Amino acid sequence: MNDKATDTKGYEGATGGWGSVKGMAKVFARELASPAVLETLSRQNKPEGFMCTSCAWGKPAEPHIFEFCENGAKSTIWELTRDRCEPAFFAKHSVSELRGWDDYDLEMQGRLTAPLRYDPATDHYVPCAWEEAFVGIGAGLRAVDPKSAVFYASGKASLETSYLFALFARMYGHNNLPDSSNMCHETTSVGLKKVIGSPVGTCQLEDFEHCDAIFYFGQNPGTNSPRFLHPLQQAVRRGCKIITFNPVRERGLEKFVNPQSPLEMLTGHATDLSHMYLQVRPGGDIAALMGLCKHVLAVDRQRREAGQPGVLDRLFIEQHTQGIDAFIAAAEAADWEEIERVCGLGRAELQEAAEVYVAVERVIGVYGMGLTQHVHGTQSIAMLVNLLLLRGNIGRQGAGISPVRGHSNVQGQRTVGISEKPDLVPLDKLAELFEFQPPRDYGLTTVDACQGVIDGSVQAFIGLGGNFVRAIPDRDAMERAWTGLALTVSIAIKLNRSHLFPGRAGYLLPCLARSEEDMQDGGRQAVSIEDSFSHIYGSIGKRKPASPDLLSELAIVAGMAKATLPAHPKWEWDRWTGDYAVVRDLVAQTYPEEFHDYSARMFQPGGFYRGNAAHERIWKTESGRAEFSVPDTLSALGVGDAPGRFHLITMRSNDQFNTTIYGHDDRLRGIEGSRMVLLINPDDMRREGLREGQQVSLVGDAGDDAHRELAGLAVTPFDLPDGCLGGYYPEMNVLIPLWYHDRESKTPASKGVPVRIRQD
Known part of the structure; x- marks a missing residue:
């Protein structure tokens, strides 16, 4: 803990270590998980194995003996519980009663086992056959304007399912395809695309083996991506300096005991991770980054005036960037007193951090939702890019920008077409492959969809996983409005609060977990996901399904599509359900540069890399160059300070x-x-x-x-x-x-x- 705050709550131990082991054991014992869970964990995040449904951190080509973290293990144990939430539970408890339960107790009822339909007359979910559910959903979708329907994806569904879900939406007639990115890293998709031409990060996992410094903003690896702690620890041990900017002193960025190391576990010897830990005020990252850039530019000017080499990478700037002069003018004009006031850090602290940046050769900028979830979050990301561009720290080994994503396939879903932005999807190719005219208008974001539920312009909601109503802002207002929908469909493995606000017609459809065996007409199926580094991995589930009545997510999507859309010789839902390799062939035809030889490559160690233009210093921006940008504010907050606020x-x-x-x-x-x-x-x-x-x-x-x-x-x-x-x-x-x-x-x-x- 910080010495100035010894009267605060905190954790004296390191991240990882025996605390992590005890955390996993506690969940294992409580969930009554079967011994087969241990075999699943032994295969987790390994070639030919099962890909974790937790975070989107990369899977190394040479994995550890245990290539899972505390949260990844909890996720696997949680979905392989022996507890079952059967139709008898819903006969006993009304939906209104269950709204009084908390989130934990709802999910602790265990795995959903059979498809359910909401009966408004009794306020209970009642069993229904799969065909009954599909027919009802199809009728409900055909009864509303396609533009009034929203197809939401949580970020967990496989690439194969995601491709078909997006295809179903467009064949039906809309681009209303928000996903969980809209709630966390859509700022990345918009911000990075604007300034470097790539909607995702530029780094590869191996870049962390070569960087000299990591400037780390608003992300907590101890909780959100614990396997990241391994490369951070290795980087620090070889001399890399981590400069952390975060309002919260997160233990995961202070000390780490590696559970993979018997010596560390026995001795409790922890690695100190952050060289500097700067507790920036909320929304103060633009100001802090401006202070860093201001000092870097001052050092460059001083050295050149003294006849010494400057610190900027002027060749890179000249060949690859645009807007440097306007940015330099803005940085030099920025007032130090205002910078300090907004970010809550002293000038000396920022200059010390900037000296680290000046002194090293290769720097990675890492960030999470501490940057993205602000009113001016896009400008925060652009400012981090400005810092990196000054010294050519994008598009070379050991350097780049690295947003840390959440759900295991949230980035991949966007890659294969789940997007409300039609310009990000090869619609002409879809039209050619499937002989239909995809809609070309912009769809609804998560915020737009919520507003549509309130004003009545949205009438149907299909949720491919997730807990949407619980995850969104203005929860009370949204829960009141949600039951006014004509149709709600939730595809899930456990009960959650969103399921307790069904529309006038509501369906709760249980699906296989990724760790479970998925048997179709073509035999056991594999699926694939994409990590934060644009690598694609295959995943094979081997556990016995929680119920014989479960369908895979892909089969549920295909079943809804068949019941909703007219027959068409090119729309082969049964064939696609029977053999997921056929779906991968379609993905490869739609995105040939990135997904060629898809099925043949998906199980190679470390996954296959689908490529990133900015990583190769090819800038797909409007100017064809990486863009320096000038922020119009130093605070990322939308509502400023006031007495008592x-x-x-x-x-x-x-x-x-x-x-x-x-x-x-x-x-x-x-x-x-x-x-x-x-x-x-x-x-x-x-x-x-x-x-x-x-x-x-x-x-x-x-x-x-x-x-x-x-x-x-x-x-x-x-x-x-x-x-x-x-x-x-x-x-x-x-x-x-x-x-x-x-x-x-x-x-x-x-x-x-x-x-x-x-x-x-």
């Missing part, structure tokens, strides 16, 4: 993955037994007259007329910057206005929510 950061505990709650402890922050906590620094507690454990409410302070409130939060002292609060996602989503999102991508601004504290 705080800015709330929504966070995940180490005992959850997205909206899935594995338990009520947060070991890495020293919090036990509850998620209804309000994290606040002791100085702010004293100023507000608060005491530890006191129950308070948070009230939205975004300036609109809506009343947003969350009560029953226990005041918990924590090491945070002044004016910053922390609380858990998704509980805090009720406080986020639907309109409060990144200006360009519409990603909800969950990392700087304006609120006030009300003492109950």
Whole structure:
């Protein structure tokens, strides 16, 4: 912990180590998982094995003995539980009653075992046959305007299923294909595309073996991508310096004990990870990055004036970039006092960090939702690109920009067509392959879809996985509006809160888990996913399905499509369901440069690389060059400071993955037994007259007329910057206005929510 905050909650141990082992064992014992789970874990993230459904971190060609992390193991154990949520459960409990249960208790009922239809007369889900469900869904979709339907994908479904889901949507007549990227990294897709021409990161896993420094912004590997800790530890041990910018002192960026090392486990010897840990204020990253760039430019000028070589990579800038002069003018004009005020860091701290950047040759910029989930998040990402471009740190070994993605295939779904932006999809190729005219208009983002549910322009919602209603902003308003939909369909493996708000016709369809054996007419099927580094991996499930009545996600998508669309000789849903290799052939025909020899390559160690133009210094921007950009603000917040106003950061505990709650402890922050906590620094507690454990409410302070409130939060002292609060996602989503999102991508601004504290 920070020495200045010794009276705060915290965790004295390192990330990993025995704490991680105990966390996995606790979930294993509670879920009554079968011994076969151990065999699945032994194959997890390995060639010819099973690809984890947790984060999208890369899978090395030469894996560790245990190539899974605490959260990855919890995810596998969670889906292979012996508990079953059978039709008898729904006969006993009405939907209205279940709305009073918390997220943890809902998912702890176990695996869904049979397709269900909502009966509004009794307020219960009742069993239905698969054919009955498909016929009902098809009738419901045909009864509404296709433009009023939304097909949402959570980020877990395979590439094969995702391709067919997007194809189904376009054959039906719309591009309303938001996915979970809209809630987290759509800012990346928009921001990086604009300045370097690539909607995804440029790094490869091996770049972390060659970098000299990592500038790390707003991402917590200890909770969200623990396998990332291995390359971070290795980088530090060979001399790489990690400079961390994060409002929260995350243990995963401070100390790490490698569970793969018997010596470290026996001795408890931890690796100190961050060379500098700078607790930037929420929304202060643009200002902090401007300070770094300002100092780099000053050092360059001083050295050149002294007759020494400058520090900028002028050849790279001249050959590959545009806009450097305007950016230099803006950086030189930026006021140090204003930079310090906005980011909450001192000039000396920023200059010290910038000196690290100047002194090393190869730098990677890593970031997560601490950058993306702001009103001006796109500009935050562009500023990080500015820093990297100054010294040519994109498009060479050991350097680049590396957003850390969440769900295991969230990037891949966009790759194969799940996008509301038609210009990102080869529609002409689809028209040729399948003899239809795909719609060319822009579809709905997540925010647009939610607004459509409220105003009635959206009438049907198909959810391919996920817990959409729980994950989105303005939760109370959305739950009230959701039951007004004409049709809702949820494809899932366990019960969650979104399923408790069915439309007038509602279906809950249980599917196979990725770890389970998927037998079709063509035999056992394999699927594939894409990681954050644009590598494609095959995955084979071998576990016995939780119920004989389960269908694969792909089979469910095909069944809905067959029941909805007219017959067509080129629309071979039965054939595609029988052999997923046929679907991969279609993907390869649609994206020949990236997916040639798809099935033959998907099981090669380390996956196959689909390529990235910016990695090769080919810039697919409007100018054909990488773009320096000038921010129009130093704060990424949409609502600024005011007396009594705080800015709330929504966070995940180490005992959850997205909206899935594995338990009520947060070991890495020293919090036990509850998620209804309000994290606040002791100085702010004293100023507000608060005491530890006191129950308070948070009230939205975004300036609109809506009343947003969350009560029953226990005041918990924590090491945070002044004016910053922390609380858990998704509980805090009720406080986020639907309109409060990144200006360009519409990603909800969950990392700087304006609120006030009300003492109950």
